Amino acid sequence: MKVFVRLSPDPITPLPDIADSTSGAVVTFSGVVRNVEQNQPITSLFYEAYHPMAETLIRDILRQLSLPYPCSSVEVLHRLGHIPIGETSLWIRVLAPHRAEAFSLLTHFLDRLKQDVPIWKTKPSP
Amino acid sequence: MKVFVRLSPDPITPLPDIADSTSGAVVTFSGVVRNVEQNQPITSLFYEAYHPMAETLIRDILRQLSLPYPCSSVEVLHRLGHIPIGETSLWIRVLAPHRAEAFSLLTHFLDRLKQDVPIWKTKPSP
Amino acid sequence: MRILYFAQARLAVGLSEEAFHTTESLSAEKLWHLLIHRHPALLPLQSACRLSKNSHFLQLGETFHPDDEVALLPPVSGG
């Protein structure tokens, strides 16, 4: 399984399409900063990461998940720093021969990301 | 829930981004014609639809699924006619406040699509 | 009555649609009987095909009327 991970303060732009006629399913997830956080209106969120550990853990989790859910490619972009509402904080694309593996790997990865990977969002101090 | 459905022989190009700061999750699914179909190498597939019934059923299914899985927007593009391998036959984008509803609506919709909606793929006659 | 054939039904019959003249209402069983009489290649498809009436799946006990649009719907495979 090809894995690409990038944590960066740059705005996220989706990666170019991958030409792969063995993959019948492409599933993309974008996480967008909403205008409310814990029921409070906000204008941006601040994301920080423990960078080397976060990237290592993301790769470890994807390697583990590729055993039950074999996919051909997973790309993960996570933006850090101040992100205004309406902009993308997380972008993930999964390619797989069939849709079931792609959805399973993606949803399990998101659960693990939000449980274990050292990335945090905080409201900017007023 | 906003619903957009288009069945068309034109190649699929993803719809423009939707600016919506109330939706924290955007999930996109692309179905791509693979280079094998039922273990046989192929170069294209032929898709046909019972057009008005297919579109009506897609809208009915989405309306039903929006009750347990409230999402803000669903767009469905299905290409018809001859589709070469590597090209997209189906493109679906779901926006929702949270990712759980988006994934649930999308995966249930795909199951129903492949069970009930009168769209067929056949191998082109040699 | 207008009959639409899709996918394997279209390939079996060699037509995507045809007119079917009847002056009376027909049950699904009676219609299948008449269609298979006209197109014997439909016989192996009968058990797998669903029927629609005017763009809706035929409900149990519903009958077809002379002006209906009927479609033979083999197992679907979209996506």
Added chain:
Amino acid sequence: MRILYFAQARLAVGLSEEAFHTTESLSAEKLWHLLIHRHPALLPLQSACRLSKNSHFLQLGETFHPDDEVALLPPVSGG
């Protein structure tokens, strides 16, 4: 030892990292005790924070050595 503070730990301490001089190995309990002594605002975070040692979650029974990089990891919330 180098201590990294993230998110609520960073906000409580007012620093994102600091040096912590020790000549001996420390258990997690001992390190928490010393850090809370220096930064009392960390006390309410102790039960929720995980610790890492050189970019890995601290394993049960592992100790910290004078050259380690230690991070205080509040409950994560990425995505």
